[in-house]
Amino acid sequence: MSKSPSTLLHQHHLHFLLFILVLFHVPSYRADGGGTWLMLLPNIGISAMHMQLLPNDRVVIFDRTDFGTSNISLPDGKCRPNSDDCSAHSVEYDVAKNTVRPLMVLSNVWCSSGSLMPDGTLVQTGGNDFGGLVVRVYDSCDTCDWVEIPNGLAQPRWYATNHKLPDGRQIVIGGRDTFTYEFFPKTPEANTAVDFPFLVETNDPNMENNLYPFVHLYPDGNLFIFANNRAIFFDYVNNKVVKTFPIIPGDEPRNYPSTGSGVLLPMKIVNGSVDVIEFLVCGGARRSAFFNAFNNVFEKGLDTCGRIVISDPDPQWVMETMPMARVMGDMLLLPNGDVLIINGVSAGVAGWELGRDPVLSPVIYRPNNPIESRFEVQTSATIPRVYHSTAILLRDGRVLVGGSNAHDKYEFSETTLYPTELSLEEFSPFYLDSSVSGLRPVIISPVTGSKFGYGNRIGINFAASDNLDPNSVTVTLLAPSFNTHSYSMNQRLLVLDSDIPTTDPETSNYWVCATMPPSGNIAPLGDYILFVVHKEIPSEGIWIHIE
Known part of the structure; x- marks a missing residue:
């Protein structure tokens, strides 16, 4: 029986598509639509710009003190000193009770950094303007509040990164126009900032692209630091670069304001050591995107991930392609070793009104799968989480998602592009589905x-x-x-x-x-x-x- 022209044409198209797939090794993506979304609180009073889970299952959340009046009042009729602002710009979220309690933060915590200390207290550092030198300490209890140390830092830190060290201190690295690092708590031997030339070398004069560097403690005690498009092993004790890694292919920046995200993949301990250590960085924006966004041209973000075995004697980047481009996405390690990629936009860069086309679908990256079957697209959210959105993993395996304010004040008008978002949601990955209970x-x-x-x-x-x-x-x-x-x-x-x-x-x-x-x-x-x-x-x- 002869085949009709339409059937032959259809087969021709299929053969052609198969040829293209083989020729270009187009990766396949599973779109299982896994996971579920649930609104927890429609209004916590502030936009969740910063979040930290505490060891009592509460979450400290804050935005900035100069956004204007927030939607939650300080308790007991308090007001910030020398101000008519009696609203809170920090809250503590109780996971079990699904409630928030307003906290008093005095100095400007905008674009700051932080880390838990060994005793479980949160030490939070830097910020903008009069907050740049401040160290803030929060020890959680039903009536606790922030304690601020006005000159706790040696130099102002805005867009810096903190990391815990083996001796109980934390190192604070970088910040806008701050090409140094320092330690907290201070000691007589280490109480000043130390020059860090790597931050000068990776600094784009007009757009930085090395702010919030990705910092990870390596098992030999050195730090793996990725900034812009480069990475090093750094001996912070002797202030010495001990290894330089290849530049990521494509030569495009991955740190703020291009704003990709990076994680150290799960480390498996065998007989007291970790033999294979890998770093993964995904998304970001092209070098030209920052300037184009100021001219209302919003370039598509990067849809690539770079993965590198940093424990290899001769480490080389392996590039992978995500299902969609993503700028300002968050990468979270899940308890089973998967990586969740969530939040962000697909065009533009980080900054006020500089991002477009929100990405509503999270993606799960399975690092142990074959290279072309690692990404799984998940159930889409309904709320855009753009500039200044956040996500953290909770103890029960849920992911707490909040924030999104692409404006330099609170903006709630329905005519505003991406209004300020005050809600908290949860994303429950597939492993919380009742079918696998x-x-x-x-x-x-x-x-x-x-x-x-x-x-x-x-x-x-x-x-x-x-x-x-x-x-x-x-x-x-x-x-x-x-x-x-x-x-x-x-x-x-x-x-x-x-x-x-x-x-x-x-x-x-x-x-x-x-x-x-x-x-x-x-x-x-x-x-x-x-x-x-x-x-x-x-x-x-x-x-x-x-x-």
Whole structure:
């Protein structure tokens, strides 16, 4: 039977498409529409520009003190000194109660940075104008508030990055027109800023592109630092660059205001060491996009990710293509080792009114999949999360999403492009779906708040409703991060060295033995969330403290 012309034409088109796919190695993307969205609070009073999860399951949130009057009043009739502004610009969100409590912050925290200290207090540094030299400390309780140290920094820090160090201090790196680093708390031996030429070398004179550098502690004690399009290993003790990495292919910038996002991929500990350490950076904007946006030309953002094995003697970048371009996206490590890419726009750059075309669909990146099947497009949100949006992972595996204010004041008019967003939402990844609840482990012991030392062997008792596959169980440890401007400071996920689970004959539950990280170079002192993961489905986490 002869084929019709339309059938032959259709087959010709299919053959041609197959030829194109093979020729250009077009990656395939799964669009499973996984995950669900839920509105938590439609109005927390402020726009969530900065967020940090605390070890009591509360979240400190703040924006800036010169936005104007916010939508939440300070308690007890308080007003900021020498001001008629009696509204709050910081709140504490109680995850369990789904409520917020206003906090008093005095100095300008706009585009600042922060980190948890080993005792769980939040130390938050810098900001704009009269906030640039300020260090703020928050120790959470029902009546606690910010305590401010007016000259806590040696130099003003605006758009800087903080990172915890093995000795309990934190290093504060960079900032606009600040090409140095310093430490907090200060010591007699280290109480001034130290010049950091790498920040001069990566600085574009008219647009920086090295602000909020991506900083990660490497297991040998050095810092891996990525800024603009370059990366180094840095020995902060001796103020020395010990290794320089190749420039990322394409030569395009990835840091603010081009604003991609970067993560250290999960580190697997085997016999007390981590042999393979990889860094992933995704999205951003072309070098020309910043100037074009000021002329109302909004270039498409970058749709590429660069991945590099920084532990390799001769590391080389491997480039991948995302399902869509993304600028100002947030990259979060999930408890099962996946990477969630969420928020942002697909055109323009970071800055007031300089971004366009919000990206509503999160993407999950599966680092262990074959290179052309790592991205999965998730269920779309309905609220644009553009400039100054944030996202953090909660202990139960949900992702808290907030913020979005592309304007230099609060703007709520419906005629405004991307009005200021005061809501908090949750995104629940696929692993929280009821269809897989039987696979989800439930940790029975140890209890949240347990304390362990480096190298301790611990027994974890857990239950699972469905039959357990003992070869598909891992134990992971997550460091809570300080999120702002598309970067989660101190974010790291460790896959602990653990045995194959065994059955508890008395309860029919399971035991798995795991070994705590061997040193502060791999896990700085402080609070972590421990998960048991079964077939990629994580338990609710428990807080543990490494001391």
